[in-house]
Amino acid sequence: MALSPSAHVDSFTRDSLPPASQWPTFEFTLPELQYPDRLNAGAALIDRAVERFGADRPALIAPDGTRWNYGELQTRANQVAQVLAEDLGLLPGNRVLLRSPNNPWTVAAWLGVLKAGGVVVTTMHALRAAELEPIIAKTKPSVALVDHRFADDVELAFRSLGAGAVPVVRYGGEGADDLTQRAATKSGVFDAVPTAADDVALLGPTSVSTGVPKITMQFHLDILATAPTAYRAILKAGRADLLAGVKKAVSAGEHLPQETWHHVHDETGLKLINGIGATELLHVFISAAGDDIIPGATGRAVPGYRATILDAEGNEASPGELGRLAVIGPTGCRYLSDERQLSYVVNGWNVTGDTFYR
Structure with missing residues (x-):
């Protein structure tokens, strides 16, 4: 992948990018x-x-x-x-x-x-x-x-x-x-x-x-192009009142447990917009909102991203089969001078380490 001429006088970061062959799609x-x-x-x-x-x-x-x-x-x-x-x-x-x-x-x-x-x-x-x-x-x-x-x-x-x-x-x-x-x-x-x-x-x-x-x-x-922990802490402290006046609430960064979703809804009437993202992609890439929200389910790939589930051999898993979540979109993993790039990116897919099924 050809990069544009850089404005950086200090070329440290560009010099430290992983080889283009290791980049995701x-x-x-x-x-x-x-x-x-x-x-x-x-x-x-x-x-x-x-x-x-x-x-x-x-x-x-x-x-x-x-x-x-x-x-x-x-x-x-x-x-x-x-x-x-x-x-x-x-x-x-x-x-x-x-x-x-x-x-x-x-x-x-x-x-x-x-x-x-x-x-x-x-x-x-x-x-x-x-x-x-x-x-x-x-x-x-x-x-x-x-x-x-x-x-x-x-x-x-x-x-x-x-x-x-x-x-x-x-x-x-x-x-x-x-x-x-x-x-x-x-x-x-x-x-x-x-x-x-x-x-x-x-x-x-x-x-x-x-x-x-x-x-x-x-x-x-x-x-x-660009987490539930806070909601659990608010509920544990008995301070659901802190969410008074909030019209929309988003949970991202980790999977939202079904019990947390129901607890927040029962206490506040809010339907948490669930989503999952990763630092490597700098973005939520699967989410659901409005009538598409199903407690316990994360949702669908957000516009601009594609997602699939890979089995142990790296093939697309069958419906209902547990596998590794893999994502492609406008953002993706680039580690600074790190061999772990090779395990995060597989055949162009960002493999997040999360276990999912469809």
Whole structure:
């Protein structure tokens, strides 16, 4: 597969892609999945939103009452991009590690990294230093943007790897070096780097339980083509009232048990929209909604994807026969320098490791 000329000065991610012969089959069968050769997902997501909905439309509402409209989010994303490019010397293709719970500044940082031509390395804020170390070792970030409450483990992980010189920029705290204060000194005007649609934009660790995380590699176009645990926790705590006013609720990332679906429906009247996805595909690829929802069943392949069940020999399983779920669509698995690519992709299919039957 021929890739477009890259905008990345730092070619680490493109050099680390698996051989094209190991890639899954990609299908772009819908009109909305046709993208230009030059595409920056950060600009497409926020700049186009401002153009379409207007700067004053609400974009983010945080639990603490913080509200940002699209214009404010765009300005802060641009300011983050300016800090990265002007103050920290970020080059297109450099990796930027993010560590934070969900909050408005995390969204601005994520978009800002993409607009600056960087590659986002996503990490959960619950990871400790020892769990961050293998991720950092594999992805080689040039900068880290970290919620000030979770920075100590990041700094410890970098020092343990002999990379203590990598800037760890905190945000949400106080002081002139805080990202929010640095951003406030910037104009908020930034022209996004004209990245290739197939430049890597996102590196996502799938698991660190084994000590050797798999790092998925997603392009800018993958982002645009783009779990029940929370519902169980809400129900266990007797806080179904937290879902009051919710019109639609989606469960994805793992199979939704039938008892959880019924419990949520009995407590709230909501019909959970079930779905299953994978970090490797960056998307829910099987789902059901409305009258198609059948408790205990996941659903059908969403538009743009195809799914089948493979038996032990790699052939299509018969109806009712348990087998391995396999998917083809506009997104798919690309591991960063990892031999496990060979087992995830089989004859062009993404084999997710989930057991299903039809």
